[in-house]
Amino acid sequence: MERETLKSRLGFILLSAGCAIGIGNVWKFPYIAGQGGGGAFVLFYLIFLVILGLPIMTMEFAVGRASRKSPVRAYQALEKPGQKWHIHGWFCLAGCYLLMMYYTTVTGWMVNYFGKFLTGGFHAGMTGDEISGMFGTMLGSPGPMAIFTELVVVTGLIVCSFGLQKGLERVTKVMMICLLALIVVLAVHSLTLSGAAEGMKFYLLPSVDTIREHGLGSLITDAMNQAFFTLSLGIGAMAIFGSYIGKE
Numbered sequence: 001m002e003r004e005t006l007k008s009r010l011g012f013i014l015l016s017a018g019c020a021i022g023i024g025n026v027w028k029f030p031y032i033a034g035q036g037g038g039g040a041f042v043l044f045y046l047i048f049l050v051i052l053g054l055p056i057m058t059m060e061f062a063v064g065r066a067s068r069k070s071p072v073r074a075y076q077a078l079e080k081p082g083q084k085w086h087i088h089g090w091f092c093l094a095g096c097y098l099l100m101m102y103y104t105t106v107t108g109w110m111v112n113y114f115g116k117f118l119t120g121g122f123h124a125g126m127t128g129d130e131i132s133g134m135f136g137t138m139l140g141s142p143g144p145m146a147i148f149t150e151l152v153v154v155t156g157l158i159v160c161s162f163g164l165q166k167g168l169e170r171v172t173k174v175m176m177i178c179l180l181a182l183i184v185v186l187a188v189h190s191l192t193l194s195g196a197a198e199g200m201k202f203y204l205l206p207s208v209d210t211i212r213e214h215g216l217g218s219l220i221t222d223a224m225n226q227a228f229f230t231l232s233l234g235i236g237a238m239a240i241f242g243s244y245i246g247k248e
Contacts, residue, residue, distance in 0.1 A: 003068050004164040005246040011169040014176040016241050020232045021176075026183065032226060034202045036219045037211040042204065044223035053227045057238050064242025071096075071236030074243065092236030099235060104156075108148035112138060164244060 006012045033041045067074035072089035079085040116122055121134070138145065159167045190196060211219055228234055 004244065006169055006244050007165045008169075011165075011173060012241065012245060015169060015172050016238065018172050018176050018179075019237050019241070020230055021179070025230055029226065029230075030203050032222055033204075035210070036214060036222050037207050038202060039204050039206040040211055041219055041223055043206075044220055045226055048224045048227035049230065052224065053231045053233065056228075056233050057231050060233065060236070060238035061242035061245070064239035065245045065247075068243050070243070071239050074236075074239055089236065092234075092239070095235030096237065096240075099237075104149050104152045105145070107152045108145060109138065111152060112144065112148045 006015065033045070035041075063071075063074050063078065067077045069077055070089075071092035072086065075085040075089040113122070116134070122131070159171050161167065162170075190199070232238060
């Protein structure tokens with residue numbers, strides 16, 4: 001059976017971005033940037049994106065496009081006799097399973113929260129302790145958490161059952177455009193809140209004291225890790241998307 005290919009360049013870009021742009025990046029990046037010294041962290045992060053992230057991402061796309069197979073079989077198909085690249089393919093497979101377990105659980109939390117939002121579970125004036133208490137209550141209820149996680153898994157299976165173009169690519173285009181619009185709205189709204197100027201300073205201005213406190217080595221390591229995390233590198237995700245790129 002011939003492997004299906006993505007219908008459009010936009011679909012490929014949004015599908016790849018959908019894997020990389022997640023709650024971890026949206027929530028984690030400003031926090032870890034401020035913790036790592038603000039603008040200094042952002043500078044090292046951009047450097048690592050260019051000198052490490054982009055070349056490795058291109059390599060993963062190339063492996064997928066050349067083999068048109070999953071990561072394990074891709075390295076088996078491309079490596080020369082006696083080489084051991086396929087071992088990395090098994091690590092990629094394990095990484096994808098671990099990532100799926102993590103994200104289906106967290107997405108289940110988000111669906112749960114969205115339901116509470118619609119039914120009035122969250123309302124203006126709630127204190128931080130009240131919100132934390134709701135999270136603790138949710139974690140103490142494994143039954144509902146399992147139901148929401150399975151709901152996410154089943155929804156994903158239904159989307160994938162329609163195929164690459166009619167299922168995944170079509171849904172991703174709509175959801176990613178909505179996500180990007182939501183991020184822009186939230187970003188603009190956040191600039192109107194009290195303390196926005198202090199937040200931007202914490203986020204972007206280099207802090208020598210913070211760098212000294214956490215150490216330059218930790219800053220560089222965190223920036224490198226975030227660059228890999230941003231592009232979802234090292235687990236074969238981009239190689240998988242690359243395998244659906246047409247030869248043209």
